[in-house]
Amino acid sequence: MTGPTVAIAGVGRFGALHARVWAEAGARLVGLADPDPDRLAEVARAHDVAETWSDLAPLLDRVRPDVVVIASDEASHVGLAVTALEAGSHVFVEKPLSLSSVDAWRVADTAAAHQRQVVVGHISRFTAPMARMRAGVERGAVGTPCALRLRRDFSRAWFLSFGDRVHPVWESCIHDIDLAISFARTPVRRVTAMCSGAAGDAAPSVVSALLEFDNGVIATVESAWLVPATAPGTLDDGPLTLDGAIVGEVEVLGLEGILKARLVSDALVEWTPAGVQVPDLSLWPEEDGVVGGALRREVGYALAVFTGRRKPDVMPVEEACWGVAAAEAVVESLRTGGPVEPARR
Ligand SMILES: NC(=O)c1ccc[n+]([C@@H]2O[C@H](COP(=O)([O-])OP(=O)(O)OC[C@H]3O[C@@H](n4cnc5c(N)ncnc54)[C@H](O)[C@@H]3O)[C@@H](O)[C@H]2O)c1
Structure with missing residues (x-):
């Protein structure tokens, strides 16, 4: 080898x-x-x-x-x-x-x-719908992008088992902050965030954040870890030992069009004695005995970058840094209740 x-x-x-x-x-x-x-x-x-x-x-x-x-x-x-x-x-x-x-x-x-x-x-960048949406935005398919809407819900049980290992913004919102950056391709200049006062102890797991980018694009990022155990599973039986559901949507609104996609596919529905499942086929599906999907594309991309076969164009490290600064600002805005400007270099 x-x-x-x-x-x-x-x-x-x-x-x-x-x-x-x-x-x-x-x-x-x-x-x-x-x-x-x-x-x-x-x-x-x-x-x-x-x-x-x-x-x-x-x-x-x-x-x-x-x-x-x-x-x-x-x-x-x-x-x-x-x-x-x-x-x-x-x-x-x-x-x-x-x-x-x-x-x-x-x-x-x-x-x-x-x-x-x-x-x-940031695996979501490597799902087929997000890659196609990013390419569409880059070639001007929707004209000037104006607004982004991103929503991601996780199983409530995950919050109780590992979701508060760090502030949940670092677990869930960070994915969507990063996706928003992948479409806006500039740093975030201002953030305002709230968590649900009705959610009691689960409050930090229910977050709505408004992001304003340097180029004037605005993004809403919403995340809740409230999907009940009765919801159809999306990850059950996959190669990751994690039962539960991820549900979400991404929309890019431009002056000349809109692109929208579900975060995980729900194309396959299974009604079996084990219950109802809509197994995700985009993140890490098993295909002919090997793991495919976004995780395999992400690893293939990283290997190509590390061996000098391609530039780090899909996931540049500075965009990850912008995402960390924006997530840090979201956590601070949740604490203070007011707008926060993410740290700059
Ligand atoms: N991209 C995705 O969709 C996705 C999905 C799941 C997890 N994650 C990320 O993967 C990471 C791990 O998550 P997980 O669910 O596997 O957690 P986990 O708790 O199952 O595993 C973490 C492992 O790291 C080990 N560890 C802790 N400190 C270490 C150190 N200093 N050196 C070496 N090992 C150390 C722990 O012993 C444990 O075995 C997290 O950053 C999580 O956010 C990403």
């Missing part, structure tokens, strides 16, 4: 799926790092990886991988990314890139100083 060598930091639920997809894309898994010995052993066994460490730094000393994939808890992303870049690896880091704009720019600056690439795992 001659593919790039890859080490993975964080082999929990999503890191284990990354291990599979990077291997299926032709990368050679040469090491895993995770403080949880059970997770390490399970994923190492599944992919026949010999080097397993509780910390990333000694693993890097040992295997010097071309690429480090970071799929650990959100608060650890920056430290791991800087460590990997300083060791000479390219970095794929799951969203959010960081939990502060200062840290986000630190990662970008470290990458530039070491002439390495960073790809942030």
Whole structure:
């Protein structure tokens, strides 16, 4: 095998799926790092990886991988990314890139100083409808874009199990803030956000934010973790061990037209003894025994960027930094109740 060598930091639920997809894309898994010995052993066994460490730094000393994939808890992303870049690896880091704009720019600056690439795992950019919408906006299919509407709802049970590991804006809204940036392609200059006063303890899980971009485009970003267990599942039985539902829509309104899409497909409906499901076929569907969809396209894109076969045009790191600054402003606006200007470089 001659593919790039890859080490993975964080082999929990999503890191284990990354291990599979990077291997299926032709990368050679040469090491895993995770403080949880059970997770390490399970994923190492599944992919026949010999080097397993509780910390990333000694693993890097040992295997010097071309690429480090970071799929650990959100608060650890920056430290791991800087460590990997300083060791000479390219970095794929799951969203959010960081939990502060200062840290986000630190990662970008470290990458530039070491002439390495960073790809942030904003998977929604790599779904087929979003890629087509972005291309449509770029070639002027709807004229001048004026407004964006993005809505994403998650299962209530997810909020109760992991949704408050960090402020939920970093878990859910960050996806849609990033999508809005992918259409507006400028930084956000002002943010106003509210969370539902009626939602009680679940309040931070019900967020509405208004974003104003430098080029005058406005975006509404809405997120609620209130989908009940009785709703048809969209992720059940997929390769990620996460039962529940993601439901959402994206609209781009231009002077000459409108583009709109559902965030996850609902083309297939299954009525079985297991209940009703509308399995998502866009994010990480299993196709002929391998994982396809947006996750496979995202990993293929990252490999092409890391091996110099394409420019980082779909997910430039500075756009991820703008997203972190905007999400930080949303959290601050929720705290203060007023408008907030995202941090600039
Ligand atoms: N793009 C998507 O659609 C998507 C979907 C799910 C998760 N995610 C992201 O993936 C990341 C992981 O989420 P998850 O659901 O797999 O969480 P998880 O809790 O299942 O797994 C996190 C793993 O990271 C490990 N870890 C913690 N600190 C570490 C460190 N310093 N070094 C190495 N490993 C460390 C933990 O032990 C755990 O095994 C998060 O950033 C999350 O937002 C993205």
